[in-house]
Amino acid sequence: MTMTKPWYLSKTIWASLVTIATALAGMFGLPVDGLDAAALSETLLQAIAAISGLVAILGRVGARSLIG
Structure with a gap:
C-alpha cells in the first residue's frame, strides 16, 4: 500500500x-x-468525493495564478 x-x-x-x-x-x-x-457510509463517502471535486474545480476556476 503505497498510495x-x-x-x-x-x-x-x-x-x-x-x-x-x-x-x-x-x-x-x-x-x-x-x-x-x-x-449510509457509502452515500456519505460519495457525497464527500463529489463535493471535494466541485471545490477543486471552483478553486481552479477562481485561481489568480497559473499552474506551472
Whole structure:
C-alpha cells in the first residue's frame, strides 16, 4: 500500500463515524433499528468525493495564478 489519500475519502473512517453516530443516537433514544450503516457510509463517502471535486474545480476556476 503505497498510495495515499485524504482521510475523508476512507471508507473505514466513514464506517467508523457512522458506527459511533448510531451508537450515540441509540443512547439518546433515537430510533436507529432500520438504518443500513454500510449504505449510509457509502452515500456519505460519495457525497464527500463529489463535493471535494466541485471545490477543486471552483478553486481552479477562481485561481489568480497559473499552474506551472
